[in-house]
Amino acid sequence: MKNLVYFIFLISLFTFSQKEDIIISGYVKSAESGETLIGANVVVKELNVGCTTNNYGFFSFTLQKGTYTLETSYIGYQTKAINVSNSIDNIVFNLNTMSYLTDEVIVKAKKEDANIKNADMGKIELEVAQVDQIPVLMGEKDILKTIQLLPGIQSGSEGSSGFYVRGGGPDQNLILLDEAVVYNASHLFGFFSVFNSDAINNVDLIKGSMPANYGGRLSSVLDINMKDGNNKKFGATGGIGLISSKITVEGPIKKDTSSFIISARRTYFDIFAKPFVDTTSFAGSSYYFYDLTTKANYQITPKDKIFLSGYFGRDVFNFNSEDWGFNINMPWGNATASLRWNHLFNSRLFMNTSLIFSEYKYEFNVSQELDSLPTSTTNMFSGIRDWNIKNDFSYYPNLKHKIKFGSNYIYHKFNPTSFSGSYDDFELEEIINYYAHEYGVYINDEYNLSDRILVNFGLRYSGFIQVGPFERHVKDDSEQIGQVSTDTIIQYNRGDVVETYGGFEPRFSFRYLINESSSLKFGFIQNYQYLHLTSVASSSLPTDVWLPSSDLVKPQFGRQFSLGYYKNLDNNKYETSAEVYYKTMENLVEYEESYIPGLALGVENIDNNLTFGDGKSYGLELFLAKRTGLLNGWIGYTLSKTTREFNELNNGNWYHAKYDRPHDLSIVLNYQITKRLNLSTVFVYASGNSLTIPRSVYIIEGNPITEWGDRNSYRMDPYHRMDVALTLKNKETKKYESSWTLSIYNIYNRQNPYFIYFEPDGLLGTGSEVEIKAQQVSIFPIIPSISWNFNF
């Protein structure tokens, strides 16, 4: 910490020593709502250099004395320019939105050649406006599903909002909502994401070389910023859809100084299904989810601003069976809260300090009450809870350098699986928690070496300390925990260090500008991940368990190289890119082949049942986008291969990762037919998921038992689908606007394979034959849906 103070001091000295420069710093905001515009472009026309605003809408330039034209632009907003010849602190560019009358453009790039000029590799900035246009399952707009349409990003199984980036696992994506980690980003077993797009300002996804301010995950960063709320006037937006409704209310707390936003969403098929369900012996069974997002901000002084934001969401599944006196209650979900303070030391030095809480919890409660028997209850629960403090500085010494540095500390509490139960006269409770400290310090510089060369290099040091209280149950010689007596438990007391890990994480990216319309980029990243998501199932479930690195589990370690060529055509009307990547991953975790879920739950360490291996992924990603015009959209194609190798799985041979897809194609088109009518369509094609299929069958006491073949050696049929959506805007009034969206999912009713199972048909011992059949299940046929959205 001491060093950090010195560092800031030195930087301040450096800042004040450059007296003949002029410094321009400030914010870019929406003139209508006061909402911060993240990633807006600020360009010095004369020098043809520029920068983008940070996550708080802030930018800073240091220029040599002179007169310049500063121009700011942002998607969907009118460009604004001013002349400057002296230093200006805290200038605010308030941009007006474009109306359809002034411009026919629907989706316009922030800066038309930003993809060519910046050093970012594999970074995608998603506009919420784009998300709104794309047809979706049951009319539920979804950020994560839009992301899946981009090259290098793959969906899990059909309808799933889980995503896999360049061959990485679902746990390797750092999902941040206003800087708070979201551990499980899906509702309803993955069919919907937890993010309500009405409350979201901006989404960045980095799949290549992430800057050094991000850490803790190998594959990607999905950085989601909530809206601040309109600080000029009150307003509400909302929508009524087939399965859920949502409402967002925002407005000033004190005009121009502070504002709030509250957004809520709930599904209601449980309410409509209730009359049916209650006539059966399953009365009382239901499923629903809801989420609540809220944020408030306050400008204390021109140099200080605080933000408080939070998210709370739950899925709740209830199952009742009268016949068996059975009741299951299964709630799960995330909660996050972040308190942030922006402080501007001077025009060149910006600081953000955040205090963050995040939690994911899953519970499974069963009780059984049969007439003549005592009531039995079983409760299983798992979860993760973090307390996180972050300190990030942005320092803009001159036009050539943009320096970021900072530190981060997280206190983790993991509860992988705990168990409590009671029956008759006995009660039982077994909880084994894991505690850990995780920290990181970093520095990152984006350096404009020459007009053609831009270099971005960063160094992060991260560490992880597992601490007590902790109990390690040691396996005996026969690898059995069950036969272990209690004296083979290693006890750690509160504060004892169980294990320590740490390492350097260099990141580097390089841009060479070939000419005004094309560039070449290279990126490298090396990083550690101290958290692991373990799953017994083949798809993401709420029951998946987050585990820390421990005395048995080493941190995941990854390296990625990427190379890209970017070319814009026809005066930046068309944007193209080709990227190749090669990625290696070490210390990935899977359950041992012989692991039986649920056995010895709570009385042993779940990580005793893990096995460790490596992963590899390489691929080519092609992208063609047309950002402007009445017809716009993009085509993304990925050719890739992703494999895994675990000594104890698949006889130690390499095998295809579950979501290895050689081919993955997405086409998104959007056509503005009239000012009020918009048509959009999505087509996706992907190689089928790989699957383990049987090798042979044998009979054990009358039952056919499967001998499974090589892991993931079979590929299901390819997946393809086309969706369309038609949006009709009702006539706008001064106070109120609304629209109808009709969307059709899977318009040609393709029966895509969701999973395959093997079912014996017939019974032995009855004189008949038993034949095993492979059954392929498809879940979503053609699904039309309609929704109504409003805004006033």
Next chain:
Amino acid sequence: MKNINYILILFLICSCTKEIDIEIPNNGTQFVVNGYIENNRVAKILITRSLPYFDPISDNSIGESLVNDAIVTISNSIGESELLTPTYSPWFTNLTDTWYYNYATSSMKGVEGVTYTITIEKDDTLVSTITTIPKLAPLTKDSLRFLYRADDSTYCYLLGHWEDPDTIGNCIRAFTQTKPIWSSTFDYIHPDGWDDLFISMLEGDGNYNDEYVNGWSFSFPMYKGRGFWQEWGEQETNGENDEVDGSTGATTGFWNIGDSISLKWSSWDRKSWDFWRSLEFNNPAGPFGAPSQANSNVDGGLGVFSGTSSEYIYLQADPELENQLSN
């Protein structure tokens, strides 16, 4: 709007299933062992070959998959060994408690605490497997009683009582053989009114383990298991009673009042118990389950060789009786 939602729910429920053809490369077959050595009893073992996955399986094809010409040797940790004798023709008359066998020892019998190794040799194939007979952890017999099924005094289930020994790692499998008040539906080989085979209990296939409850003493329900030849909800009836309809009162899991029962309570060697336990997870039919191999203890083949120590308890299924024990 409501109607639209109903349609939507229907869509979700009516996911589409179709039969597909999958080509499985022929990688040859493996030896499959299903063997037992129980305290005070001779070792019995069935050796077969695994079958092509999608070929129809019949009693005949199982018969054809029998391996009757291997050299099968058993040895134990107290220095004894024996060549097992093939006992086929016709193979299906040789019963273990729970299935069939085609090799047996003639003199070597199981002893608690002794470890047994079986080797099977045929042509170039060598298969071996090892197990230990654990010490029996008995059931509390005096506390056994039957309880009526809820709201129905025609059927009943068993309430057991268990005093778990102090050492963790007790693995139990429980089975019953039934002589129903109506005639048995599987009584071919030794026609005596009793089912030919013991059937494992319904819940968890009668596999119990004390990992949660080490050292505890408690009561627990046991439901009648389902025979491999029985569909879910099928139960012996007098033929006139159509109460068995599978939706308002499936009778699987219950005994008729008046059935005679032989309860087999066995302590099991952990590794072989793991095999039986793992069968439940072998072929999950859903998107959320991952296929898992049965936890074999056979080196070079499939299946299991189990060391067990058992007790047999005879009972009358009648909640009104004060003492359930009979014979």
